[in-house]
Amino acid sequence: MAxxxxxxxxxxxxxxxxxxxxxxxxxxxxEFAQDQLGEVVYVDLPEEGQKVTQNQTFGVVESxxxxxxxxxxxxxxxxxxxxxLMDDPSSLNDDPNNQGWLVRIEMDSEKELANLMRSxxxxxLTAEK
Amino acid sequence: MSNTSQKTxxxxxxxxxxxxxxxxxxxxxxxxxxxxxxxxxxxxxEVGLFDVSHMGEIRVNGPKAVESLQWLTTNDVTTLEKGQAxxxxxxxxxxxxxxxIFVYCIxxxxxxxxxxxxxxxxxxxxxxxxxxxxxxxxxxxxxxGQIAIQGPKALELCDAVFADGPSPIKxxxxxxxxxxxxxxxxxTIMIATTGYxxxxxxxxxxxxxxxPALWQALLANPSVKAKAIGLGARDSxxxxxxxxxxxxxxDDTTNPYEATLGWAIKPNAKDFLGKDVILKGKEGGLKRKLxxxxxxxxxIPRQGYEIKKENGEKIGVVTSGTHSPTLDEPIGIAYxxxxxxxxxxxxFVDIRGKLVKACVVKTPFVNKG
Numbered sequence: 001m002a003x004x005x006x007x008x009x010x011x012x013x014x015x016x017x018x019x020x021x022x023x024x025x026x027x028x029x030x031e032f033a034q035d036q037l038g039e040v041v042y043v044d045l046p047e048e049g050q051k052v053t054q055n056q057t058f059g060v061v062e063s064x065x066x067x068x069x070x071x072x073x074x075x076x077x078x079x080x081x082x083x084x085l086m087d088d089p090s091s092l093n094d095d096p097n098n099q100g101w102l103v104r105i106e107m108d109s110e111k112e113l114a115n116l117m118r119s120x121x122x123x124x125l126t127a128e129k
Numbered sequence: 130m131s132n133t134s135q136k137t138x139x140x141x142x143x144x145x146x147x148x149x150x151x152x153x154x155x156x157x158x159x160x161x162x163x164x165x166x167x168x169x170x171x172x173x174x175e176v177g178l179f180d181v182s183h184m185g186e187i188r189v190n191g192p193k194a195v196e197s198l199q200w201l202t203t204n205d206v207t208t209l210e211k212g213q214a215x216x217x218x219x220x221x222x223x224x225x226x227x228x229x230i231f232v233y234c235i236x237x238x239x240x241x242x243x244x245x246x247x248x249x250x251x252x253x254x255x256x257x258x259x260x261x262x263x264x265x266x267x268x269x270x271x272x273x274g275q276i277a278i279q280g281p282k283a284l285e286l287c288d289a290v291f292a293d294g295p296s297p298i299k300x301x302x303x304x305x306x307x308x309x310x311x312x313x314x315x316x317t318i319m320i321a322t323t324g325y326x327x328x329x330x331x332x333x334x335x336x337x338x339x340x341p342a343l344w345q346a347l348l349a350n351p352s353v354k355a356k357a358i359g360l361g362a363r364d365s366x367x368x369x370x371x372x373x374x375x376x377x378x379x380d381d382t383t384n385p386y387e388a389t390l391g392w393a394i395k396p397n398a399k400d401f402l403g404k405d406v407i408l409k410g411k412e413g414g415l416k417r418k419l420x421x422x423x424x425x426x427x428x429i430p431r432q433g434y435e436i437k438k439e440n441g442e443k444i445g446v447v448t449s450g451t452h453s454p455t456l457d458e459p460i461g462i463a464y465x466x467x468x469x470x471x472x473x474x475x476x477f478v479d480i481r482g483k484l485v486k487a488c489v490v491k492t493p494f495v496n497k498g
Contacts, residue, residue, distance in 0.1 A: 038161065038164060038165055038166075038361075039164060039166050041429070041452040042427075042428070042429050042459075044428075062429050063165070063452075064166060064361070064451055064452050065160075065361045065364070065365075067429070067431060086427070
């Protein structure tokens, strides 16, 4: 299956994407991740103001079968949460790259972006799976 | 997936259907095909086909078959007439459970089939052989494939597939928990009206050579649209019925009365292995009991999560939990201290450090009448 992997995003090895707009980073899960998860039935997200650390868990998504941790692609402060997912997480499956965004983080340091992948590298990672 | 994982006779069929394959108890099994929720709903509304060829089949026969089974299992085998079956337990000497099983009477006093969990098969066979009272006990697991046909339209499908030919079987005319031996094409089959979903239907034992042909015939039947169902939906379907799964609700240390399986134990009828210890565990009241519960606040319970009082004191543990596809809400099964086990009792599930309120409910969660 060919997944849409937007070129402008950064990617973590844990299958989160990060869209960077100056120091504001929007975070979501990739199409590959949603396909692996199956239908998401529950989302647990941090509250605004919460600090997150790169590669550390900041929430969970659950399908009928399993619980999966969400890992922050960058360190910083959560400034916005997609609360609509709490009531209806279906956009995580239907449109994970856009409507299904999870949180916006005010990033502490751009330097951490160097630890993330760009789309060609991420495509390669998922192709190997 | 380890290199030693076994393939069922239907492995190639699963690959053809695009299944996601996982290692389960040393078997390469389909966890889902098109999606767990769709598969779950198809079983509840139409009919689902499950590859359960990984399950173990142990044959107990000979003149000492009944004597041995009476000693090895908790239910009363003498009540089974030819063609009847019952759920039962293999207790250990410490009052825990080696496995939960189904016992099928093929010939009264002479020939019995015991169906056991795949993950426990070798352990069960060894245990049964070591504690045998003179029966001939044979591991036939490699001979048999097994397909479960489950759902409101299962009987219609079975009649379409099994009711013609030289030795027809009309499954719709069999009662619950029956077994009949017959043929599918030139293959030996045993059709048992048992299952693990709460739906009508049967489980068909068929020699491994014939298993793919039967699978294909069931899927191709034009009158009823059957679909292949993976292990993921098999688990959510059984959880909705509060059916025990070894390794979740029961294990080597479980007192079966705590697991609310007392109906499968017949201590007045006979002596059996571990009987004294099992009965002792019940004396003076059970300490904990298996209950079904629903969440009163947001969160999905999962196996291993602790059950607590509001002050944080631990009073139990979740054995199974999921988001029920039928009810579209979280459900859970847990052991809790007996004083918290009555319907309507409230307690808290520790979900990642947060205490989330829950309430004991009537089970099965989904009422199939």
